[in-house]
Amino acid sequence: AQTVTQSQPEMSVQEAETVTLSCTYDTSESNYYLFWYKQPPSRQMILVIRQEAYKQQNATENRFSVNFQKAAKSFSLKISDSQLGDTAMYFCAFTAGGATNKLIFGTGTLLAVQP
């Protein structure tokens, strides 16, 4: 069975600084997809970034980038130039794709950006 682990329940960062959120996963699948979702206080689930396992290049989306280490089964999210609007719960998620894209989520990391 696949599992996703986020070991940092809460983190804090100063505005304009860089922060890294950790995620590890376990799977026997050879191809899969990994995601970071942001959940602000509005409760909306927002896709921040995704990584396809067969792609060696780390995904980037503006200030957000990942460090994908396939052999170590690690998928961390780096947020550069942190902004107050980045304050949210962040979930790491996994899917093996196929017939349905059932997502397996980690327990989340609550990020607070301090002014």
Place this chain on the structure above:
Amino acid sequence: NAGVTQTPKFQVLKTGQSMTLQCAQDMNHNSMYWYRQDPGMGLRLIYYSASEGTTDKGEVPNGYNVSRLNKREFSLRLESAAPSQTSVYFCASSEDTGRYTEAFFGQGTRLTVV
């Protein structure tokens, strides 16, 4: 473009009462999902539907039933609510073609069972 719409957004039930959470998507997606979110546990899959007329259990299906009424709608029913079902419920949909496509989420329903 509404995306995924859930109703209601908030609900308080008494133990033993029943209710149905409604979900509709307007993106012509094949697959739909119901998740629950609990503090410290992330989101967990309750049920999913890969296509109209089919449903399958997820990780935590006990106490729930679902209906895929048509391609647009996927409802979640609590027949006899229990305090352990106090949670935030999310509906999601995706266009599954054998490879990954993005899942879109509704705004969630906060359910409290007293």
